[in-house]
Amino acid sequence: MKKLIIVFSLIIFAVQLNTAHVLRQERPAAEIKFDKTTHDFAKVKKGTKDLNCKFTYTNTGGDMLFITRIVKSCGCTEPTYSKEPLMPGQSTEIEVGYTATDQLGIFNKKLTIFTNALTESVILTIKGEVVE
Numbered sequence: 001m002k003k004l005i006i007v008f009s010l011i012i013f014a015v016q017l018n019t020a021h022v023l024r025q026e027r028p029a030a031e032i033k034f035d036k037t038t039h040d041f042a043k044v045k046k047g048t049k050d051l052n053c054k055f056t057y058t059n060t061g062g063d064m065l066f067i068t069r070i071v072k073s074c075g076c077t078e079p080t081y082s083k084e085p086l087m088p089g090q091s092t093e094i095e096v097g098y099t100a101t102d103q104l105g106i107f108n109k110k111l112t113i114f115t116n117a118l119t120e121s122v123i124l125t126i127k128g129e130v131v132e
Contacts, residue, residue, distance in 0.1 A: 060089075
């Protein structure tokens with residue numbers, strides 16, 4: 001009798017796992033894909049303002065894509081992006097502004113992009129070297 005209960009329980013468990021997997025596959029979800037995740041400014045003069053780069057991203061999923069927030073590693077970077085939902089197949093940009101400090105040397109700044117996509121976060125990097 002115990003063997004019968006164990007076998008029956010395993011069958012129910014397997015059916016539930018399979019059902020959950022099928023439901024996840026059928027439900028459309030947003031997905032984000034960037035053309036690049038790193039931008040190299042190379043050498044920039046100290047104190048340079050208004051350096052900008054763009055990161056293009058596409059919603060490759062089947063549902064609307066939202067950027068929920070962007071966390072930046074320092075105050076010298078300023079991201080600009082649309083708060084509007086991105087429909088499947090559409091592309092748009094995040095523009096990142098950077099102001100070089102008076103501190104000489106290599107910089108490596110990160111922005112973490114949080115979304116409603118299957119890939120919930122993506123890290124973008126800007127880098128370069130501040131010179132005289």
